[in-house]
Amino acid sequence: xxxxxxxxxxxxxxxxxxxxxxxxxxxxxxxxxxxxxxxxxxxxxxxxxxxxxxxxxxxxxxxxxxxxxxxxxxxxxxxxxxxxxxxxxxxxxxxxxxxxxxxxxxxxxxxxxxxxxxxxxxxxxxxxxxxxxxxxxxxxxxxxxxxxxxxxxxxxxxxxxxxxxxxxxxxxxxxxxxxxxxxxxxxxxxxxxxxxxxxxxxxxxxxxxxxxxxxxxxxxxxxxxxxxxxxxxxxxxxxxxxxxxx
Numbered sequence: 001x002x003x004x005x006x007x008x009x010x011x012x013x014x015x016x017x018x019x020x021x022x023x024x025x026x027x028x029x030x031x032x033x034x035x036x037x038x039x040x041x042x043x044x045x046x047x048x049x050x051x052x053x054x055x056x057x058x059x060x061x062x063x064x065x066x067x068x069x070x071x072x073x074x075x076x077x078x079x080x081x082x083x084x085x086x087x088x089x090x091x092x093x094x095x096x097x098x099x100x101x102x103x104x105x106x107x108x109x110x111x112x113x114x115x116x117x118x119x120x121x122x123x124x125x126x127x128x129x130x131x132x133x134x135x136x137x138x139x140x141x142x143x144x145x146x147x148x149x150x151x152x153x154x155x156x157x158x159x160x161x162x163x164x165x166x167x168x169x170x171x172x173x174x175x176x177x178x179x180x181x182x183x184x185x186x187x188x189x190x191x192x193x194x195x196x197x198x199x200x201x202x203x204x205x206x207x208x209x210x211x212x213x214x215x216x217x218x219x220x221x222x223x224x225x226x227x228x229x230x231x232x233x234x235x236x237x238x239x240x241x242x243x244x245x246x
Contacts, residue, residue, distance in 0.1 A: 008208020012222060015229020024109050025228055032102045033224035039090035047082035088149055100133045103227040107183035110231035136186040141179040148172045173210025180230025
């Protein structure tokens with residue numbers, strides 16, 4: 001069990017190394033990285049711009065000194081909440097608009113590097129492929145992450161808020177990890193039930209793979225190259241690897 005957890009950590013790092021060493025993967029990974037950063041900065045700026053108006057709707061500035069300290073604490077918590085919320089929205093926006101194709105193309109390149117070919121059971125048009133990838137992304141990552149975020153925020157209203165926040169973070173890490181190991185089977189039109197079974201069977205690996213995504217500041221960078229490690233792992237698990245001479 002511990003070995004699977006360690007394998008997950010290692011494979012994410014292994015994918016990062018391959019991504020940094022391969023020009024195409026390096027370009028795509030950095031492109032995804034800067035897209036997420038751009039969306040995050042823009043949406044955080046918008047959220048903080050409206051911070052005072054939102055705060056006034058919640059609680060206008062009191063005249064009492066003691067209440068003023070509590071008001072400042074509420075203001076600080078609201079700022080933190082808005083930044084976190086805008087970061088999630090930025091991730092989802094970047095994912096839907098750009099990253100779905102970037103991630104899929106990174107998995108294609110990785111598959112070509114490892115096997116010398118790209119296995120695909122479909123010849124869909126660009127528009128059809130976009131719809132297909134989006135349909136896979138919604139139940140695989142977007143909806144689960146939205147639910148996890150709301151559970152985590154609601155958890156702070158209960159005495160077990162800290163425990164719920166930790167469990168929600170770990171669940172989010174697993175979902176994000178699966179979002180990367182599922183790229184190749186989704187492109188090959190493998191039924192969703194079988195792909196979800198792959199996640200359940202290799203749950204500890206995905207937990208280890210996703211732990212990198214919980215490290216502040218580094219998480220966006222590891223997420224940007226995670227499709228490489230996810231593709232490497234899936235190819236190995238399917239025993240279809242045929243190493244090509246350089």
